[in-house]
Amino acid sequence: TQLLEQSPQFLSIQEGENLTVYCNSSSVFSSLQWYRQEPGEGPVLLVTVVTGGEVKKLKRLTFQFGDARKDSSLHITAAQPGDTGLYLCAGAPSGTYKYIFGTGTRLKVLA
Amino acid sequence: EAGVAQSPRYKIIEKRQSVAFWCNPISGHATLYWYQQILGQGPKLLIQFQNNGVVDDSQLPKDRFSAERLKGVDSTLKIQPAKLEDSAVYLCASSPHSTDGYEQYFGPGTRLTVT
Numbered sequence: 001t002q003l004l005e006q007s008p009q010f011l012s013i014q015e016g017e018n019l020t021v022y023c024n025s026s027s028v029f030s031s032l033q034w035y036r037q038e039p040g041e042g043p044v045l046l047v048t049v050v051t052g053g054e055v056k057k058l059k060r061l062t063f064q065f066g067d068a069r070k071d072s073s074l075h076i077t078a079a080q081p082g083d084t085g086l087y088l089c090a091g092a093p094s095g096t097y098k099y100i101f102g103t104g105t106r107l108k109v110l111a
Numbered sequence: 112e113a114g115v116a117q118s119p120r121y122k123i124i125e126k127r128q129s130v131a132f133w134c135n136p137i138s139g140h141a142t143l144y145w146y147q148q149i150l151g152q153g154p155k156l157l158i159q160f161q162n163n164g165v166v167d168d169s170q171l172p173k174d175r176f177s178a179e180r181l182k183g184v185d186s187t188l189k190i191q192p193a194k195l196e197d198s199a200v201y202l203c204a205s206s207p208h209s210t211d212g213y214e215q216y217f218g219p220g221t222r223l224t225v226t
Contacts, residue, residue, distance in 0.1 A: 004153075033214075042115070042202050042217025043154070088153050098167060099215070101146075101153030 004091055004102035012108045013079055021074045021105045023089035030094045032065055032072050037086040037104075046074075069094075079109045113137065115218035117203050123224045129191040132221045136184070136205030142166075144215065145178055145188050146202040154202055160186065193225045 007022045023032070031050040035043035047056050049065035049072065056063045060083075062075040072089055086106050090099040116135040124130050136143050141162050146154035157176065159167040162183040171178070175194070180186040190197055200222050204215040 041219050042204065043215075044217070045214045048214070090153075097213070098156065098159070101155070104151070104153045 004089055004100060006087075006089060006102040006105045008105060009103070010106050010108075012110065015080055015109055015111050016078050017109075019076050019079055019107070021076075021087055021107070023072045023074075023091075023102050025070050025091060027091070028069050028094045029091035030069070030096075032069075032089060032091045033099065034063055034072070034074055035088040035090065037088060038084075043086075043088055076107075079107075081109045081111045083107060084109050115203055115205055115216055117201075117218035117221055119221055120219065121222050121224075123226065124193055126195055126225050127192040129189065130193055130223060131187050131189045132201050132203075132223075134186045134188070134203030134218060136186070136203070137216055140205035140207050140216070141183070142206045142208060142213075143180055143186050144204040144206075145186070146204065148200045148202055148220070150199070157188070190223075193223075195225050198223055198225045 004023055004025045013019055031048055033048045034046045036046055037043040047063045052067045052069045054065045060077045064073050076083055086104050088104050089102040092099050115137055118133050122130055143160045145157045147157055148154040157171045158178045160180040163180050176190055178188045200220040202217055202220045204217045206213045206215050
């Protein structure tokens with residue numbers, strides 16, 4: 001069973017700080033997605049990365065797909081309370097179109 | 112554009128009882144998914160439909176869970192009989208297609224508590 005492990009599991013930081021969340025696996029993925037989920041809601045897609053080494057930026061969020069397409073990171077610059085939520089990575093193993101979700105990172109940004 | 116609708120939002124039942132969840136996907140989306148999300152974990156795919164056919168149900172506990180998508184639109188997920196470990200949020204999602212890089216649009220989920 002492919003497993004996507006995220007670290008850290010929990011993160012509590014002050015507004016204005018920077019942070020990085022990691023998503024790691026021993027499997028190769030054809031593409032990888034990052035979602036944010038707020039309490040009482042379903043996950044919302046933030047980005048999809050498909051090429052090894054790819055870097056995408058979404059305002060203060062920077063996403064990177066590892067060269068070997070086995071890992072990814074999400075970096076948030078100058079975190080704001082609105083960034084609070086559960087961050088999920090989801091990878092589609094090579095040869096499949098089925099996304100497997102990671103274990104999640106729960107972020108809390110304090111004002 | 113209306114999002115994915117789910118009902119009920121919350122349900123509390125006793126173990127061994129039955130329960131059903133309903134999902135209305137985004138209009139025109141061919142693919143529909145049901146996920147189980149246990150507290151503190153990422154969603155786990157239970158079943159995937161392409162139109163009204165099942166694409167993947169490999170992680171669906173078929174002895175107690177069933178799902179159908181009549182006419183390729185709405186879907187229902189049923190648990191019969193429920194166990195304590197079924198307590199979770201059940202998420203429905205839809206996408207226009209199921210090829211690589213597709214975006215899944217999630218509903219708000221149904222929080223099930225089995226006592």
